[in-house]
Amino acid sequence: MATNPMHQFKVYKIGPEITLGEINLSFTNASLFMAITAILILSFLFLGTKRKALIPSKMQLIAEMSYTFVAKMINDTAGSNAKSFFPFIFTLFMFVLFANMVGMLPYSFTVTSHIIVTFVLATIVFIGVTVIGFVKHGIKYLQLFVPKGVPVVLLPLIVVIEIISYLSRPVSLSVRLFANMMAGHTMLKVFGGFVISLGLLGGWLPLGFSVALTGLEILVAFLQAYVFAILTCIYLNDALNLHH
Amino acid sequence: MELEAAKMIGAGLAAIALAGAGVGIGLIFGNYLSGAMRNPSAAAKQFPNLLLGFALAEATGLFGLVVALIILFAF
Numbered sequence: 001m002a003t004n005p006m007h008q009f010k011v012y013k014i015g016p017e018i019t020l021g022e023i024n025l026s027f028t029n030a031s032l033f034m035a036i037t038a039i040l041i042l043s044f045l046f047l048g049t050k051r052k053a054l055i056p057s058k059m060q061l062i063a064e065m066s067y068t069f070v071a072k073m074i075n076d077t078a079g080s081n082a083k084s085f086f087p088f089i090f091t092l093f094m095f096v097l098f099a100n101m102v103g104m105l106p107y108s109f110t111v112t113s114h115i116i117v118t119f120v121l122a123t124i125v126f127i128g129v130t131v132i133g134f135v136k137h138g139i140k141y142l143q144l145f146v147p148k149g150v151p152v153v154l155l156p157l158i159v160v161i162e163i164i165s166y167l168s169r170p171v172s173l174s175v176r177l178f179a180n181m182m183a184g185h186t187m188l189k190v191f192g193g194f195v196i197s198l199g200l201l202g203g204w205l206p207l208g209f210s211v212a213l214t215g216l217e218i219l220v221a222f223l224q225a226y227v228f229a230i231l232t233c234i235y236l237n238d239a240l241n242l243h244h
Numbered sequence: 245m246e247l248e249a250a251k252m253i254g255a256g257l258a259a260i261a262l263a264g265a266g267v268g269i270g271l272i273f274g275n276y277l278s279g280a281m282r283n284p285s286a287a288a289k290q291f292p293n294l295l296l297g298f299a300l301a302e303a304t305g306l307f308g309l310v311v312a313l314i315i316l317f318a319f
Contacts (some may be wrong), residue, residue: 073292117290176299179306182313227299230292 005189009113033109043213046096050189066094070229075174077233081240088128089236092121093229099219104214112224115174115183122174125232133239144238156157173231178222184217254315261308268301 013026048063056064074082096112103110111117130168133141145162146155193214194206278296280287 065296076292172303176303176308179303179310180299183306183309223295223299227296230296 005193006213007029008109008185008189010063011112011114013174029109030039030114033102033111034099034117037102037111040102041094041098046201066090073230077230078237079241082233085236089229089232092125092232093225095120096228097222097225100225101218103181103185104221108179110185112177113185118174119170121177121228122170125173125235126170129232129235129239132236133242136240137242141239141242143242169235173228177224177228182221184213184220188194188213189218198199207228251315251319253298255312258308258315262305262312265301265308266303267307269298272297272301 011028011030013028014032015027018025018027043111044059048059051057052062067090070093071086074086074089077241078085099111099117103113104109133144143164145159147158147162150158157227188210189205191210195210197201198206272294276287276290279290
């Protein structure tokens with residue numbers, strides 16, 4: 001293999017090293033691309049809503065589409081109670097989507113291909129949903145672990161399984177996004193390495209594969225942002241509407 | 245056995261998880277298509293569910309990949 005396909009995930013610091021006690025707070029390429037993602041989202045929405053016309057321009061159309069897309073998703077999966085959580089889920093969706101898409105550009109860095117980034121996002125969702133559930137329903141929220149219509153004999157088993165599945169939510173949510181992004185980018189790099197090592201004669205086949213895989217990866221980038229947001233909605237639905 | 249060799253074999257075995265993911269993705273798309281053929285008017289409504297199922301099934305295969313990577317790089 002020409003180069004190590006894992007090399008693209010390396011985090012290195014840009015500029016001076018900043019330490020706060022034991023914690024290293026240096027500005028890295030990961031933070032740089034997070035900032036780029038945030039700036040891109042801000043400028044996208046700012047440009048899209050700058051000239052609010054009745055007949056929208058293309059920018060405004062895309063911005064409005066992203067709004068209605070997320071609003072419809074929340075309404076369909078979490079019910080109208082969840083309207084007040086729209087800003088959070090919209091932010092989450094846009095951040096993951098733009099981070100994935102920025103990562104598809106050559107020579108860029110995929111923020112979401114690091115488990116710590118996705119794990120923090122998933123943990124925020126998990127803790128937030130749990131707190132909302134307990135605030136809204138009090139101790140009754142624990143009914144979530146006792147599904148209706150289950151024979152009493154099976155209950156000890158089912159409750160344990162439900163609790164384990166509830167606790168593994170942040171892990172599965174974060175690992176899903178991280179593994180998808182990392183596997184996709186590793187695969188692209190491996191095929192890129194094949195192009196180089198097979199040379200001018202045989203390199204065309206992996207090159208074609210690379211192009212097709214790039215298309216697939218753009219689909220996956222969108223899909224994973226969508227899945228992350230919709231699973232957040234489903235968890236929120238559990239917390240808001242207990243008896244479903 | 246050498247530890248390095250055992251690691252390689254273990255990582256390769258972890259990739260078997262992809263078989264299950266392949267079966268899952270095939271089932272999801274196959275069933276979606278056959279359902280859509282029977283009742284095309286209901287197909288568009290279930291498209292988000294199709295994507296969700298696809299992503300969930302694909303993720304299980306990737307969990308296997310993560311196990312392989314942990315075996316290869318983390319130990």
